[in-house]
Amino acid sequence: MSEPVEQLDLALGVEAHRIVVGEVGDERARARAKLIGEVRSRRSDQRVNVFSRRPGHAETLSKKGARIIALSVIWIIVIAGVVVLLGLWTVLIFNRLVRMGNEAKRGWSNIDVQLKRRTDLIPNLVEAVKGYAAHERAVFEEVTAARTALQTAGSPAEAGEANRQVTEAVGRLFAVSEAYPQLRASENFQMLQGELTDTEDKIAAARRFYNQTVYQYNSRLQSFPDLVIARLGSFHEREFFELEEPSEAQVPTVELSGGAGGSDG
Amino acid sequence: MTLEEQIRSNRIRSGMLVLSFGLVFVAIGTAVQAMYGGFSLIAISAIAFTYAIFSWFANGRMIASWTGARLVTKEEYPELVRAVENASIGAGLEQPPQVRVVDDPCPNAFAAGGSPKSAYVAATTGLLGLMDKRELEAVMAHEIGHVRNRDVRLMSLAAVLVGVVALVADIALRFAIFGGGKRRGGNPILMIVGIVMLILAPIAAAGIQMALSRRREYLADGSSAEITGDPEGLALALWKLKEDKTELRHANRATAHLYIETPLNNAKGLRASLSSLFATHPSLDSRIESLERIGGFSLPALIGPQPRLS
Numbered sequence: 168m169s170e171p172v173e174q175l176d177l178a179l180g181v182e183a184h185r186i187v188v189g190e191v192g193d194e195r196a197r198a199r200a201k202l203i204g205e206v207r208s209r210r211s212d213q214r215v216n217v218f219s220r221r222p223g224h225a226e227t228l229s230k231k232g233a234r235i236i237a238l239s240v241i242w243i244i245v246i247a248g249v250v251v252l253l254g255l256w257t258v259l260i261f262n263r264l265v266r267m268g269n270e271a272k273r274g275w276s277n278i279d280v281q282l283k284r285r286t287d288l289i290p291n292l293v294e295a296v297k298g299y300a301a302h303e304r305a306v307f308e309e310v311t312a313a314r315t316a317l318q319t320a321g322s323p324a325e326a327g328e329a330n331r332q333v334t335e336a337v338g339r340l341f342a343v344s345e346a347y348p349q350l351r352a353s354e355n356f357q358m359l360q361g362e363l364t365d366t367e368d369k370i371a372a373a374r375r376f377y378n379q380t381v382y383q384y385n386s387r388l389q390s391f392p393d394l395v396i397a398r399l400g401s402f403h404e405r406e407f408f409e410l411e412e413p414s415e416a417q418v419p420t421v422e423l424s425g426g427a428g429g430s431d432g
Numbered sequence: 433m434t435l436e437e438q439i440r441s442n443r444i445r446s447g448m449l450v451l452s453f454g455l456v457f458v459a460i461g462t463a464v465q466a467m468y469g470g471f472s473l474i475a476i477s478a479i480a481f482t483y484a485i486f487s488w489f490a491n492g493r494m495i496a497s498w499t500g501a502r503l504v505t506k507e508e509y510p511e512l513v514r515a516v517e518n519a520s521i522g523a524g525l526e527q528p529p530q531v532r533v534v535d536d537p538c539p540n541a542f543a544a545g546g547s548p549k550s551a552y553v554a555a556t557t558g559l560l561g562l563m564d565k566r567e568l569e570a571v572m573a574h575e576i577g578h579v580r581n582r583d584v585r586l587m588s589l590a591a592v593l594v595g596v597v598a599l600v601a602d603i604a605l606r607f608a609i610f611g612g613g614k615r616r617g618g619n620p621i622l623m624i625v626g627i628v629m630l631i632l633a634p635i636a637a638a639g640i641q642m643a644l645s646r647r648r649e650y651l652a653d654g655s656s657a658e659i660t661g662d663p664e665g666l667a668l669a670l671w672k673l674k675e676d677k678t679e680l681r682h683a684n685r686a687t688a689h690l691y692i693e694t695p696l697n698n699a700k701g702l703r704a705s706l707s708s709l710f711a712t713h714p715s716l717d718s719r720i721e722s723l724e725r726i727g728g729f730s731l732p733a734l735i736g737p738q739p740r741l742s
Contacts, residue, residue: 270524277521365514372522375661380524 260396267384271405274377275323278408281370282317282330288366289314289337292359296340299350303343310336323377327409330370337363374408381405435581438651442582446589450484453593484593491588492545492552495690499542499682501532501554509533511568512560516553519573522659523580529553538678539563542690543575544588551584556680562672570656570665574692577655583648587690590644595686644689646714653719654726663727664734667720671731674716689713 293307313332320326341360344350351357385404388397396402457480458473465473487494496502506513513531520528525548532554534540539559545551553575555568563571578584657663673693683695694713720731 273526274524277524281521368514368518369521372518372659375659376522376524379658 256392257396260393261400264384264387264393264397264400264402267380267387268402268405271377271380271384274373274380275405275408277373278323278326278370278377281366281373282326285330285333285363285366285370286314286318288359288363289333292337292340292356292363295353295356295359296344296347296350299347299353300343306336306340306343310340312336323406323408327407330409334367378407378410381407439582442586446586449586449589449593450488453484454480487589487592489546491585491592492550494592495544495588495687496532496552496554498684499534499554499687500536501534501552503552504531504533509560511565512555512572515565515569515572516576518569519576519656519659520579522573522661523576523655525576525580529576529579531555533557533560534682536681537561538680538695539673539676540680540695541571541575541692542687543578543584544591544690545579546585546588548579548582551579553579558676558678562676563669566662566665567669567672570660570662571669571692573656573659574652574666576659577652578648581648581651581655583652587644587648591687591690595684649713649719650722653723657723657726663723664729667723667727667729667731668734670716670720670723671735674720 289310293310296303297307310333313329313336317326317329317333320329344356387393388402388404454477458477461473461476461480464476504512509531512533516531517528527549529543529545529548530552532552534554534556536556537558538556539562541553541555541559543551543553553572555571559571560568578587653666656666660666670693680691680695688694691713693716724730
């Protein structure tokens with residue numbers, strides 16, 4: 168079914184006397200040509216939908232549709248924005264967990280280095296003491312057993328327990344050596360004693376850092392948004408190392424209010 | 433303020449410090465250009481730019497040569513190096529910073545340099561003589577705290593960029609007061625330079641203050657307590673520093689803010705009155721107080737009834 172195109176001319180809604188004289192020809196010709204094209208290409212169940220202002224009737228017909236389109240575009244943008252933000256947020260939380268996990272791992276390797284150094288020093292110490300007090304066999308065996316336990320320990324908790332045994336056994340060895348002034352005076356023994364004390368200090372320092380990071384990491388894994396991502400990304404809580412009292416792991420808070428220089432320049 | 437916020441703020445402040453240093457010299461260059469013409473602006477800007485770039489990378493070495501801090505090995509100073517190692521393990525640094533020693537009977541310590549990898553900590557021989565192992569570790573942990581909190585780059589840049597103005601001002605001031613005697617009224621330009629420097633010096637000191645709040649010292653004290661788990665040790669060390677009245681030989685306004693305790697306290701006359709106006713450090717008493725709050729102890733009870741040194 169075809170309509171006479173010429174009659175649509177009337178539907179342009181352009182009132183000739185309202186158009187600036189010079190533009191009339193142009194305006195009419197362009198709008199008309201466009202409309203004709205539109206009408207010819209449409210299917211029978213379609214309306215002519217021209218967004219230009221010139222064909223007035225077309226605009227009134229599509230106003231509602233245009234508003235719906237605009238609204239849905241806004242909704243799509245909003246939803247896409249929320250999805251992108253959620254994605255970014257997830258990435259941020261994930262990265263923070265990875266970073267904190269790595270920090271804890273580094274803390275553990277610090278302890279590990281010192282534990283290794285300690286196990287390396289112990290045979291030398293045993294040899295040094297044997298030279299003066301060969302008959303104190305029970306102590307040597309205890310030290311060696313504790314050292315082996317420390318070497319084979321798998322988890323931080325196991326290593327902590329083994330390290331405690333080593334500390335006790337080495338303490339006993341030093342107590343025994345008190346009875347041998349010549350041993351105590353020997354340069355080698357003094358050097359070993361100094362090294363072992365230093366190692367113990369370093370283990371204590373590394374332990375403090377490690378337990379603090381583990382405490383922070385574990386409490387992150389237990390709190391809400393991180394908890395979900397931790398499940399999905401299979402993050403696991405880490406064990407403490409020789410934690411005597413839980414408060415030790417917590418970072419002391421710095422009070423700034425009491426100071427004279429409270430203001431920030 | 434968390435550690436991350438502190439680190440970020442320090443980074444921004446470092447950038448702003450370099451930028452404002454550049455702007456000041458472009459302004460000076462423009463003024464000189466207006467007066468004398470030629471290539472003044474370009475020349476002055478180029479010199480300032482080169483100096484700023486140089487400072488960014490070499491501030492640690494510059495400060496080392498100003499203060500006379502030399503690199504030492506573990507064989508020379510085992511206790512000091514061990515204290516630094518322990519503190520940096522406790523702080524979780526990837527590697528302990530370099531250790532330097534200043535030959536000076538006045539007990540003091542500072543940290544300088546850029547990133548944690550290129551930074552160093554320095555102690556005076558006086559400090560090594562005065563502190564026991566526990567206190568030395570606490571003091572080193574305070575310095576390591578500055579390194580970990582990324583305070584060192586900002587503090588070092590403040591010393592070499594802003595502090596250099598104060599340093600030149602101090603020298604010019606001395607020159608204008610003492611050196612001008614011979615040619616009284618002979619050289620008005622020198623007098624003007626002297627007066628300008630007189631004004632510039634405290635402004636430069638105030639600039640350092642703006643970049644570095646005194647809160648930084650409280651934070652580093654807190655870091656030390658966290659690293660060693662021993663706020664009492666640091667409180668004892670600060671008390672010893674307070675009781676000691678030796679004067680640091682290389683003390684000047686450019687580097688004063690770097691030290692754990694201000695080295696200008698014992699200065700006399702004009703410098704003393706200026707330094708109290710523009711103090712870079714909170715008083716040791718208030719720092720000890722805040723440590724007492726962190727650790728829940730009382731220093732007088734720790735020290736016991738032993739007679740005070742003063």
